[in-house]
Amino acid sequence: MNKLNKLGYVVLIGCLSFAFVACDDDSDKHTLLKNDCLKWTAGPNIAGLDIEFAYAMALPYNTGKIVSAQAEASIAGADGTWMEHNSYYTTASGQMDIPVLVGNPSATNGKTTTVDFVVDTCAATLRYYYKIPEAAKGQSVSFTFSTTASTGEKVSYNMGPYTISKMDMALDLSLSRANCYISIEDMAVYNAQQAAEIPEKIDLVYNFLNLSSTGIEFGHAFAAPAAGPDFLPTGFPENLHKNAKIRKGSVMDAHLARLHLSGKLQPEVYVDDIDLQTIDLANMPNYALNIITDGGLWVETQDGKYRAFIYANNMRTIVGGTISMKRYTMK
Amino acid sequence: MKIYYKHTLMLLFLPLLWIGCYDDLPIDEDGLLITERAECYVSRFELLGVDYNTVRAGGKDAVIDTLACTIDIEVKWATDLKNLYPQFTLAQDCKLDPKITGITDFSDLANPKKYTVISGNRNVKKTYTVNIKIQER
Known part of the structure; x- marks a missing residue:
């Protein structure tokens, strides 16, 4: 190995490093104004929920001030889309989210949300909440964040695309001895009289029996109307007839469980579209017994049109409880 | 540069020292070691539902x-x-035949499922019958 070969080797390594440098996005490299963005929300993007971002912008001290910040979505957000006009910081002692007012309340016009700054500041981080519209289901949405400084400079930052889920969600449906007829199609709970009027929509029936003295674990049960009298409550309307496939299985879905609201640790676990598309429900029975708090069940309606994941938020020691549901339309 | 080649070759050959010490037991068609053990039995059996909880009564x-x-x-x-x-x-x-590959149908109570346990030396085979009784209401 002579000096020439060594030199060639060094040149080769040097050229390789340029290959990476060449891929760097340097759109705002030569401006004083800089910006960056984080997506805060995790999990599937479901219509009605927010996608939350933190958009940061800054320029060197004494070189100018920030004039405005803007977020533009590729699909207009639903009512409730907004950008905070407060910037937040954390104190040295670790106190989180101290607000500092920097601008006028945001104005949303179609796809664009803008905050005009009213204070002389060279740095801010604004939070942007995009309320996912029904119209975006099954599509992708992208965002362009931009900011303008008093120096005339303008920089932007692209986020996305993010796929919007086809799922629907219903939270905190209350179950009782009277209100025990569940429609996946309506994502609602009915009483016997209401259920008898819409038999084609009733997919599940909730029942509670305490058979612990006999050693039978029945407890809180969910069964299709076609499951038979062993599983159904007294007073069951005779014209209910639909069948379903039901699979027990617990997922502490963060959208449905919201354990953090009661001071518990909420795992960042989500039921997503693909889970409902691929869960194996072939040959599953039409009932599930002994569903407890934090338990769950996967359901497919008789016609295969809907699949749902039902989470048991709170099942009491006596009859009654609260459930939440994610539903996916299969066809 | 020759020194680099020598060092590289030495590093490549070093693992062979360990491989050379390996005791070469025969391997069966499933890639499992055939040992000298003749013990052949089931010591514990469990049935789980699709939620991975036991379905044993009481x-x-x-x-x-x-x-x-x-x-x-x-x-x-x-x-x-x-x-x-x-x-x-x-x-x-030991190993089991047939292998457990996932959800299994035990609903034909008239024809209970049979599983054969095969000893480590693969010379002893015992076929177990799984009899299921359903708790009465």
């Missing part, structure tokens, strides 16, 4: 008769017998 363990080669287990009332995960604990080095 927490009673399965009764395993290693002479009659039977496993008797009582499952909870209304257990879905079509969708169960069996779990066998076997004597050391």
Whole structure:
């Protein structure tokens, strides 16, 4: 190995490093104004929920001030889309989210949300909440964040695309001895009289029996109307007839469980579209017994049109409880 | 530069020292070692539902008769017998035939499922019958 070969080797390594440098996005490299963005929300993007971002912008001290910040979505957000006009910081002692007012309340016009700054500041981080519209289901949405400084400079930052889920969600449906007829199609709970009027929509029936003295674990049960009298409550309307496939299985879905609201640790676990598309429900029975708090069940309606994941938020020691549901339309 | 080549070659050959010390037991068609052990029995049996919780009634363990080669287990009332995960604990080095690959249908109570335990030396085979009784309401 002579000096020439060594030199060639060094040149080769040097050229390789340029290959990476060449891929760097340097759109705002030569401006004083800089910006960056984080997506805060995790999990599937479901219509009605927010996608939350933190958009940061800054320029060197004494070189100018920030004039405005803007977020533009590729699909207009639903009512409730907004950008905070407060910037937040954390104190040295670790106190989180101290607000500092920097601008006028945001104005949303179609796809664009803008905050005009009213204070002389060279740095801010604004939070942007995009309320996912029904119209975006099954599509992708992208965002362009931009900011303008008093120096005339303008920089932007692209986020996305993010796929919007086809799922629907219903939270905190209350179950009782009277209100025990569940429609996946309506994502609602009915009483016997209401259920008898819409038999084609009733997919599940909730029942509670305490058979612990006999050693039978029945407890809180969910069964299709076609499951038979062993599983159904007294007073069951005779014209209910639909069948379903039901699979027990617990997922502490963060959208449905919201354990953090009661001071518990909420795992960042989500039921997503693909889970409902691929869960194996072939040959599953039409009932599930002994569903407890934090338990769950996967359901497919008789016609295969809907699949749902039902989470048991709170099942009491006596009859009654609260459930939440994610539903996916299969066809 | 020759020194680099020498060092590289030495590093490549070093692993061979360990490989050379390996005791070469025969391997069966499943890639499992064939040992000298002749023990052949089931020491524990479990049935799980699709939620991976046991379906045994009242927490009673399965009764395993290693002479009659039977496993008797009582499952909870209304257990879905079509969708169960069996779990066998076997004597050391044994294997099971057929293999457990996922959800298993135990619903044909008239024809109970049979599983053959094969010893570590692959010379002893015992076929166990899994008898399921459903808890009465």
